[in-house]
Amino acid sequence: MMLEELREQVVFYGNEMLRQGLTLHTGGNVSARAGEYMVIKPSSVPYALIRPQDVTVMDLRGNVLEGLPPSSEWRLHAALYRAFPEIGAVVHTHSLYACMMAARGAEVPLWHQELGRYCARPVQCAPFARAGTPQVGEGAVAAMGKDNQVALLKNHGLVAMGKDLWQAMDAACAAELSCAMHSACDVRRTGMPKGKKRRTSTW
Numbered sequence: 001m002m003l004e005e006l007r008e009q010v011v012f013y014g015n016e017m018l019r020q021g022l023t024l025h026t027g028g029n030v031s032a033r034a035g036e037y038m039v040i041k042p043s044s045v046p047y048a049l050i051r052p053q054d055v056t057v058m059d060l061r062g063n064v065l066e067g068l069p070p071s072s073e074w075r076l077h078a079a080l081y082r083a084f085p086e087i088g089a090v091v092h093t094h095s096l097y098a099c100m101m102a103a104r105g106a107e108v109p110l111w112h113q114e115l116g117r118y119c120a121r122p123v124q125c126a127p128f129a130r131a132g133t134p135q136v137g138e139g140a141v142a143a144m145g146k147d148n149q150v151a152l153l154k155n156h157g158l159v160a161m162g163k164d165l166w167q168a169m170d171a172a173c174a175a176e177l178s179c180a181m182h183s184a185c186d187v188r189r190t191g192m193p194k195g196k197k198r199r200t201s202t203w
């Protein structure tokens, strides 16, 4: 089996996303780079059922070498690996507070020092793009810029990258914490996301 150790890491960190409360059911995905290839969560398989041999091994152009068909978001991961050669792993979550901030298209300040390890400026939100399209990756690359390892995706979620899966997961957790703090500090002042009916009761 190709890249067995990295595939085991994809299984572990996929389940870690669930344990950390960063996604539900089959949402989100994780990947790691191996030279010109990446290993990525397979499409639509619950994390608890994924075996290392199911994890997709593919190149950055979409050609699958081993495993099940890849997550529909593989283009997002491939775009980040192409744009940031130093990056070795990507974690994409649909975590609650990041989704709340992404629904608003919010810029999220570095409320907690943990996020300062991964971002030199506030987290930016990429414009809306339909999931699975190349535009998601293009927006994420631009939102990361030169300084940040985390970006929000409008009406979608969060993407974090690191030199390995541990670091990418750490960045995602740090970003979720700052998103939670931002929602507590800011939503009361600015209200609900655009397009949603404003509640009359207090938060």
Ligand SMILES: [Zn+2]
Residues within 6 Å of the ligand: 027, 028, 073, 092, 093, 094, 131, 156, 157
């Ligand atoms: Zn997604």
